[in-house]
Amino acid sequence: MYRVLLYLIAGWSGFFVMGVELLGGRLLAPYFGSSIYVWGALITVFMLALSIGYLCGGWVSLHSPSLRRLALMLVAAALTTLPIVLYGDPLLERLSAAIADPRFGSLAGAALLFFVPTVISGMISPYAVRLLVADLRGAGEKAGRLYFVSTFGSAAGTLATSFYLVLYLGVNQILWLMLAVSVIVGASAWVRPVRALEGPGEADHAGETVNAGEAAKAGGAGA
Amino acid sequence: MRLPQTDASQLLRASVVGAVLAAVLLGLVLAAMLLPARSAAGSDLRLIHSERSLYRQVLVYQDAEDRCLCFTRECAIGRQSCMDLRSPERLVFQYTQMMLGALYLNPQPRRILIIGLGGGTLPTTLERLLPQADIDVVEIDPAVVRVAQQYFGFHADAHVHVIVQDGRVYVRRALRSGERYQLIMLDAYDSQYIPEHLLTREFLSEVRSLLTPDGIVAANTFSSSRLYQNESVTYAAVFGPFYNLKSGNRVILAANGPLPSLQQVASNERRFRDVFRSYGFAARAVLARFSTRVDWDPHARVLTDQYSPANLLNSLGH
Numbered sequence: 001m002y003r004v005l006l007y008l009i010a011g012w013s014g015f016f017v018m019g020v021e022l023l024g025g026r027l028l029a030p031y032f033g034s035s036i037y038v039w040g041a042l043i044t045v046f047m048l049a050l051s052i053g054y055l056c057g058g059w060v061s062l063h064s065p066s067l068r069r070l071a072l073m074l075v076a077a078a079l080t081t082l083p084i085v086l087y088g089d090p091l092l093e094r095l096s097a098a099i100a101d102p103r104f105g106s107l108a109g110a111a112l113l114f115f116v117p118t119v120i121s122g123m124i125s126p127y128a129v130r131l132l133v134a135d136l137r138g139a140g141e142k143a144g145r146l147y148f149v150s151t152f153g154s155a156a157g158t159l160a161t162s163f164y165l166v167l168y169l170g171v172n173q174i175l176w177l178m179l180a181v182s183v184i185v186g187a188s189a190w191v192r193p194v195r196a197l198e199g200p201g202e203a204d205h206a207g208e209t210v211n212a213g214e215a216a217k218a219g220g221a222g223a
Numbered sequence: 224m225r226l227p228q229t230d231a232s233q234l235l236r237a238s239v240v241g242a243v244l245a246a247v248l249l250g251l252v253l254a255a256m257l258l259p260a261r262s263a264a265g266s267d268l269r270l271i272h273s274e275r276s277l278y279r280q281v282l283v284y285q286d287a288e289d290r291c292l293c294f295t296r297e298c299a300i301g302r303q304s305c306m307d308l309r310s311p312e313r314l315v316f317q318y319t320q321m322m323l324g325a326l327y328l329n330p331q332p333r334r335i336l337i338i339g340l341g342g343g344t345l346p347t348t349l350e351r352l353l354p355q356a357d358i359d360v361v362e363i364d365p366a367v368v369r370v371a372q373q374y375f376g377f378h379a380d381a382h383v384h385v386i387v388q389d390g391r392v393y394v395r396r397a398l399r400s401g402e403r404y405q406l407i408m409l410d411a412y413d414s415q416y417i418p419e420h421l422l423t424r425e426f427l428s429e430v431r432s433l434l435t436p437d438g439i440v441a442a443n444t445f446s447s448s449r450l451y452q453n454e455s456v457t458y459a460a461v462f463g464p465f466y467n468l469k470s471g472n473r474v475i476l477a478a479n480g481p482l483p484s485l486q487q488v489a490s491n492e493r494r495f496r497d498v499f500r501s502y503g504f505a506a507r508a509v510l511a512r513f514s515t516r517v518d519w520d521p522h523a524r525v526l527t528d529q530y531s532p533a534n535l536l537n538s539l540g541h
Contacts, residue, residue, distance in 0.1 A: 029420035030528050033389025170529030
């Protein structure tokens with residue numbers, strides 16, 4: 001269950017990031033158009049935010065990492081998208097009036113709305129790797145599997161949003177929906193280990209124990 | 224009984240299968256690329272200019288009579304604009320004739336905004352018709368502006384100004400700086416791609432705000448596909464009743480104020496009979512297409528900045 005939740009968080013976070021990115025294009029279009037530079041600005045912000053998120057996630061994982069904190073990150077990433085829903089339009093309205101060049105207007109708009117949630121989303125993968133890795137030899141395999149799940153989630157989020165969700169729901173409705181899923185996934189990960197393993201100091205250790213057990217099982221099945 | 228295979232032979236078989244699959248795929252892709260080129264060569268159309276811009280391919284084809292601007296190699300369905308080489312002022316397309324029907328609603332617009340340049344047929348014709356009018360043309364693609372100038376006799380001058388910008392961005396800017404137009408023509412959609420932010424209730428409201436009290440909007444859109452329903456209710460939500468003109472294309476004519484009656488429209492039509500005849504079409508034939516009949520589902524979903532899957536709806540058929 002521990003590992004399932006861990007992968008679920010990573011996969012959903014990948015879905016969430018790409019969903020928000022695609023909808024970001026929709027939100028910027030009325031103010032800056034939907035030209036290649038608007039998408040360029042948006043993708044730049046997302047890549048930059050993810051890269052910084054990876055760094056931060058790595059640092060944070062050095063201090064008593066736990067599934068609960070990972071769950072918190074997922075919920076925090078979701079909650080920091082709230083300003084997009086609540087204040088996105090008035091903010092973009094003002095930016096488009098203030099900045100004449102739509103390239104830098106859209107860059108500023110994308111940075112203000114999407115940078116924070118995407119940094120937090122970026123923290124999830126390296127942090128989850130830390131929770132998964134039990135021994136040095138299996139580290140690459142664990143990291144590979146996590147990247148697979150997370151990037152597969154991104155692919156699913158891209159397809160689901162652009163092919164289907166936009167056909168049935170409005171932009172903000174989709175954002176609310178994804179926000180709700182993040183809270184549910186985060187809450188279930190928060191609740192779960194609390195019963196199984198008590199105390200923040202032990203969570204790290206307990207997590208590793210569970211992992212070692214499952215790794216052994218996986219090894220047994222493969223042999 | 225099957226003999227166990229070695230790893231090496233399995234690998235060999237896998238790579239042969241892989242290579243065959245790759246070859247088949249490559250063949251299909253090549254065939255798909257060559258087929259449209261051949262169909263274009265089937266008629267006597269020949270390609271006289273081709274460039275890939277930031278937004279699309281810009282192609283100019285020519286046969287014995289016409290020169291056409293296309294954004295796709297399948298020029299027969301994707302023609303943006305055509306010019307009769309022997310009489311360039313003739314309006315080849317019915318949709319441009321129907322767009323000029325906007326003048327039946329307001330015969331003397333002094334300030335005109337056109338979103339989407341194409342071959343420049345609309346601004347060129349309007350300038351000839353209304354020498355006193357100031358015409359602003361907004362076109363997103365600088366390559367289209369170049370090609371219109373080079374191959375379709377379009378030129379900017381004291382009365383015709385070209386602004387290379389996204390249509391929505393321009394409309395919002397113009398609103399902020401207090402500009403107003405008596406006629407706004409939306410010609411930025413084609414059957415291949417619709418800029419979705421130019422087909423929402425919010426955009427049309429902005430366009431309406433940019434009109435003078437007697438201002439008219441003319442939009443060249445589509446007459447088929449599921450999008451017809453959504454497009455119709457979206458225009459109705461912003462403008463109320465409007466005139467719907469259909470041939471192959473669909474032209475929507477709507478007013479900022481009350482929609483002029485068909486009687487008024489018909490009396491204005493008389494003023495254009497002679498001049499439209501010299502452009503190669505009958506003013507009456509355009510008048511005959513005016514309709515206010517609601518031939519769409521009034522409960523269809525209005526397109527908004529929040530909900531704008533116009534291209535998906537357009538590709539889904541009826």
